[in-house]
Amino acid sequence: MGRVSRNPKKYIISCRIDGDEMQTLKKLAAQADTNISGLLRLSLDRLADNETHQSN
Numbered sequence: 001m002g003r004v005s006r007n008p009k010k011y012i013i014s015c016r017i018d019g020d021e022m023q024t025l026k027k028l029a030a031q032a033d034t035n036i037s038g039l040l041r042l043s044l045d046r047l048a049d050n051e052t053h054q055s056n
Helices: 017-030 036-055
Strands: none
Touching: 017 036
8 A cells, every 4th residue: 555645646757868967856856955756846836937927
């Protein structure tokens, strides 16, 4: 049985990256005090916010 989550994630996204890109993701995630998934979610939120602000 999996752990219970308040906000379960239904979809999985995957892509291939090279070593330099992986190092960058790890470094940025550590700086943001999160994991790579959290970093990508944060980045997506910020991009969406920027898009919203630019369209106004």
